[in-house]
Amino acid sequence: MPPIGLLVKGIHFSDLYINLSRTRYPSLQAAQAAGVPTINYGVFLNNLINFLIVTAVLFVVVKQVNRLRRPKEAAPTTKPCPYCCSDIPLAAIRCPHCTSLLEVEGAGE
Template sequence: MSVLREFKEFAVKGNVVDLAIGIIIGAAFGKIVTSFVNDILMPPIGKLLGGFDFSNLFINLSDKSVTTLAEAKAAGIATINYGLFLNTLIDFTIVAAAVFILVRQINRLKKEPVAEAAAPTTKECPYCLNTIPLNSTRCGHCTSELK
């Protein structure tokens, strides 16, 4: 019975809930980035490079001739899909940059301002070496007159 209680306490702790929310938001963000790369970023790049589709770049590993990746998949032909890999690599780069910027901003907000050193309020008596207030004209310990 205590194991269930311990698990319940662990599961409802703020850090675990925050982690779960972060994973869900991260997965949704990954889908947005994938759509951005596949649907917005890569088509203009492909058009600039002569109208080619990066997602259709592949190496045919069989002796059958196919012109598109969809044909190869329909025929059950083994392929190396380096165009899809390039899209995934660009996805990763964008997500990594976004996470880096986010973490950098969070760390910047977490930094505590460095407190400036407070101006001294005491000094040492040159005669008896006891600590006395900074504006003293006479030492309270040895009664020496200070300059």
């Protein structure tokens, strides 16, 4: 929390509270020592900011791990038939779906 404390010029979130009595107290500790009912919203803000920081860090870590575990692209093993657009093996010379005779790559040389 120190960087956030610098941004808000030294305000300590844990010291923020709403006094439910009509008497003024200089700090949360003084109000609690007097037994005054208070709403400690600063503690909630601290916990909320800590939660958001932890979830952001976990999101980045999980995203990077998933990126590293992604399988590599394999070389294609099929090609589309130019006549019926079905997937056929790369070495095929005749389409098994439409029985069209296919041009063999490198055969015209």
